[in-house]
Amino acid sequence: MTFSDLNFIFRAVPLFLLIYYVFPAKVRPWLLIVASIAFYVVNDWKFVALLVGATIINFGFAKLVSKKKKAALVCIIIFNAGLLSFFKVAGRLKLGIAFPLGLSFYIFKMISYQVDLYREQIKTVSFRDMSAYFTMFPQILSGPISRYSYVEDNSFWAVVPKEERPSRGQRLLTVLASVEDGLKYFVIGLFMKVMIADHLAVLWSDIKTIGYESISTPLAWLGAYAYSMNLYFDFWGYSLMAAGIGVMLGFPFIENFIQPYAANSVSDFYRRWHATLGSWFRDYIYIPLGGSRKGNGRTIFNLLVVWLITGLWHGMTTNFVLWAMVLFVIILVEKFILSKWNIAFKIIGHINVWVVIPCTWVIFAIHSVRRLCTYGLRLFPVINNGIAVNKNDILYLLPSYWPYLLMGLVLVIPFVQTFYRKHKENILVTLVLFVMFWISIISLANSAGNPFMYLRF
Secondary structure: OOOOOHHHHHHHHHHHHHHHHHOOHHHHHHHHHHHHHHHHHHHHHHHHHHHHHHHHHHHHHHHHHOOOOHHHHHHHHHHHHHHHHHHHHHHHOOOOOOOOOOHHHHHHHHHHHHHHHHOOOOOOOOHHHHHHHHHOOOOOOOOOOOOOHHHHOOOOOOOOOHHHOOOHHHHHHHHHHHHHHHHHHHHHHHHHHHHHHHHHHHHHHHHHHHOHHHOOHHHHHHHHHHHHHHHHHHHHHHHHHHHHHHHHOOOOOOOOOOOHHHOOOHHHHHHHOOHHHHHHHHHHHHOOOOOOOOOHHHHHHHHHHHHHHHHHHHOOOHHHHHHHHHHHHHHHHHHHOHHHOHHHHHHHHHHHHHHHHHHHHHHHHOOOHHHHHHHHHHHOOOOOOOOOOOOOHHHHHHHHHHHHHHHHHHHHOHHHHHHHHHHOOOHHHHHHHHHHHHHHHHHHHOOOOOOOHHHHO
16 A cells, blocks of 8 residues: 555545544554554565564664663664665575565664664653654655654644643644645645656656667657656655655655756755755765765765665665766766866756766666666667667657656746745645646546555665
8 A cells, every 4th residue: 555545545544644633642653653553564564573573672772872882872783784784685686585665764764763862862762752753654665764853843742731732723723734734745746656757657668668779869868868757756756745644744844855956966966866865874874984074085985885885775786886886976076076167067067967867867777787788879879789770769659748748847847846835825726736636546546556666675
């Protein structure tokens, strides 16, 4: 049951919201834990014991870590990282062991919790709040990777003294405002997923069916951009839906994608793309290694470690390592060469974002090195490696997909997001969202639906 499942949208969420707000504030975290475990059971029941067991073990170590026991911190980090590494390697070696859904995301939360606890950024150890943080169903499968402060900032968990409580009517209005705000984010994310990402996924599938060696260069470039937007709107859509559910439950909004295609360089792009993952790698790997504080040689080494881990996290296949290393080299060139010439940096930086990044997503998408080389030679036909190429093939596919490509291009424009934030309370904007919701629902009802792409990571 994913967020775009009709049963989730029309049954699970309304029922849970009703139960959640009927009960008093002190009970709500427990309700969230129970609902989250139930949600995980529905999606991957075989590994629910792993999730619960890892949570209990982390709680036991948290008691020691809170007392500044460095050995305990090292042990629990090794345990958590080892757990993730085991399943990653087992999947690569084809040992018949499935990869647990959401493992990366709740393991990253567990590691950040222990480190922040040791750094005294978390003041008290609460099994209830810690469990809710690790397991919360809006984030359990594909993030975003929130920090523990996200739980502490929940506006509907605080137990307020009776004499300070607002009236029942005021509380109801506050709840309704949060639900409305969260629902709007959810609808936008649903539309991105269903009406843009899912349709562009079919275009990429059509290109694979034709065969990479048989597509024209224009269609190869269209495919690169289509896959880029497919990935972008699939994951941005998921992030908005997850953040929207969180807002409905009283949590602050998490912005996981900060207009990455408005970036002025590849490094800026990845500060904006999946921002919670990027900040996690920065705070818990790059900076502890020394960041950029210990000279150029150490900075290069630290960046290499971060990007190598990033590639292996996405998948232990050659294409993911190659994807990460290409980005690592580009970032080094930007940081140590292009940054010395402002005009060149601005021009080439934008070219990298709009031309090079889509090419790197092709590396991300194609696991076979041989097939990746074939696609690369269709993008850049320096030698003729085509077989039965129809030079007009793009004209056959474009009429079916241009509306979704156009919608994607429009939503990439930063002005659109700025306009929404400024006018989201406007009745016309609400009406547009209402139409977007029902268009998405009709599309879902008439299709099998595609799972979210990042579920496999």
